[in-house]
Amino acid sequence: MELLSKLNSPVLYLICGGIVLFVAVICVVFAVRAYRMGKAMGIDVGKMKRVITASATFAVLPSVGILLGVIALSGSLGTPWPWLRLSVIGALHYETQVAEAAAEAAGTGGLSIANMTPGAFTTIAFLMSFCIIWGMVLMIFNGKTYTKKLQAPQEKKEKKEGKKKGLDLAGFGDTAMTAMFIGLVSAYIASYIGTIISGSGVFTFTGSWLPLAVAVVSALAMAVFIKLKEKFGAEWLDSFSVAGSMLVAMTAAIFLGKLV
Amino acid sequence: MEENRKYESYLKRTHFFGRILTTVVLLLLLAAPFVIGLYLKAMPDIPAAMKAFLGVGLVYLVSGIVEYLIYVPMLGAGGSYLAFITGNLINMKIPCAINARDIVGVKSGTPENEIISTLSIATSSLVTILVLALGVVLMIPLQPVLQSPTLQPAFENVVPALFGAMACKYYRADKKVALVVLAVMTLLFTLVPSLIGSTSMMVIPSGALAIALSYMSFRKKKAQEGGQK
Numbered sequence A: 001m002e003l004l005s006k007l008n009s010p011v012l013y014l015i016c017g018g019i020v021l022f023v024a025v026i027c028v029v030f031a032v033r034a035y036r037m038g039k040a041m042g043i044d045v046g047k048m049k050r051v052i053t054a055s056a057t058f059a060v061l062p063s064v065g066i067l068l069g070v071i072a073l074s075g076s077l078g079t080p081w082p083w084l085r086l087s088v089i090g091a092l093h094y095e096t097q098v099a100e101a102a103a104e105a106a107g108t109g110g111l112s113i114a115n116m117t118p119g120a121f122t123t124i125a126f127l128m129s130f131c132i133i134w135g136m137v138l139m140i141f142n143g144k145t146y147t148k149k150l151q152a153p154q155e156k157k158e159k160k161e162g163k164k165k166g167l168d169l170a171g172f173g174d175t176a177m178t179a180m181f182i183g184l185v186s187a188y189i190a191s192y193i194g195t196i197i198s199g200s201g202v203f204t205f206t207g208s209w210l211p212l213a214v215a216v217v218s219a220l221a222m223a224v225f226i227k228l229k230e231k232f233g234a235e236w237l238d239s240f241s242v243a244g245s246m247l248v249a250m251t252a253a254i255f256l257g258k259l260v
Numbered sequence B: 001m002e003e004n005r006k007y008e009s010y011l012k013r014t015h016f017f018g019r020i021l022t023t024v025v026l027l028l029l030l031a032a033p034f035v036i037g038l039y040l041k042a043m044p045d046i047p048a049a050m051k052a053f054l055g056v057g058l059v060y061l062v063s064g065i066v067e068y069l070i071y072v073p074m075l076g077a078g079g080s081y082l083a084f085i086t087g088n089l090i091n092m093k094i095p096c097a098i099n100a101r102d103i104v105g106v107k108s109g110t111p112e113n114e115i116i117s118t119l120s121i122a123t124s125s126l127v128t129i130l131v132l133a134l135g136v137v138l139m140i141p142l143q144p145v146l147q148s149p150t151l152q153p154a155f156e157n158v159v160p161a162l163f164g165a166m167a168c169k170y171y172r173a174d175k176k177v178a179l180v181v182l183a184v185m186t187l188l189f190t191l192v193p194s195l196i197g198s199t200s201m202m203v204i205p206s207g208a209l210a211i212a213l214s215y216m217s218f219r220k221k222k223a224q225e226g227g228q229k
Helices: A002-007 A010-041 A045-077 A080-087 A092-105 A118-130 A134-151 A154-159 A163-198 A210-232 A235-259 B002-040 B046-086 B089-104 B111-146 B149-156 B158-171 B175-191 B193-228
Strands: none
Touching (some): A002 A118, A002 B002, A010 B002, A010 B046, A045 A080, A045 A092, A045 B111, A080 A118, A080 B111, A092 B158, A092 B193, A118 B002, A134 B046, A163 A210, A163 B158, A210 A235, A235 B149, B002 B046, B046 B089, B149 B158, B175 B193
């Protein structure tokens, strides 16, 4: 508990808040430059204002969803660090997975404040920062070249041979991404089943069933979200589905935990 | 002509600022755990972090490259620098930029798209930063409640809660592959329970198996489509 109050100390708020503020300034600078350039190019000011209003209203709901993610992670990592991670660069599913893997490698057995040590926390924080840098790295080293290539005349691109093959591979790209996530999720769900069956000795069936039960509740909640979305065409529910399902399952864990 | 020159110089400066600022943010993010380490008197364990990277990080290396290749054409230069700094691409930035583009009716790769998507992504990022900052301030008085022992089982199960939701989302995409991979991995963990402690490393064979199975069914589908033609 002492560590958790350190993780919620003003020093951490200052470090994380400073970076968040810096990123906010970058956003303002880019927005002002784009607005001025748009005006100079003769883009209708009314249109640009509509884009700003629409984007702001569009972002409110997903942002509340992201805030729920901060709450979900705050119990094990304190509030400032998840706040930074989810304000800048991050995404809830990414942060939780990477934090769990780092916790495992740091020897705490999993993402839990009960076993957290200062060393484990900084290792987790480092891995969370490191694993997701690739988009930024590519933008720094290749962004200029890549965006220039995209501006090249369309006909040239179409003449290129092997285009069809490229499209085929791009088609598999999406499938491969989904498959990768199926593999990732399956490894964890299987480990929960394995824990029940062989967690306290091969085929003893005495391991904890709580993680699997929580996962099942979360999956059911997600199924409800998906059904509601499909039935009422409520696309906005997508912004809440993952964080919402997690919070339902985490609440269930409090009650299920008493039964274990 | 004059307008073209102005736009070219705007793009040049966007790349100049974009590269410098992205580098600064990158360094700040990587340095933060070490600065926090000074305060907590415990530095990150790099070998342990690298071991975990081999397990779970490689997935994000690949998805980072794919996201870069797919999204940069949609977002333009300014929008891409901002989007990769601020993250939350799939769940917010991309749909937000597409929504903005639809509202004003511009096409990818045009100067108008460059301006509109930069405006859209900058605005949405600022809203997220504001909502999160407000939320965090409101959470401070709730800190003792969040730390109460009653709530601990909830926070200790944040990972199973995530994977349950994700399983429901992704298993729907390919139930057969999901079932086979889940069965194989369950068998493995049941017969060799010592592997449970290093689940993040087991993501590699699990992911490889899922991709291999998906590729096989992808090829089969393509061959069938070819046959029909």
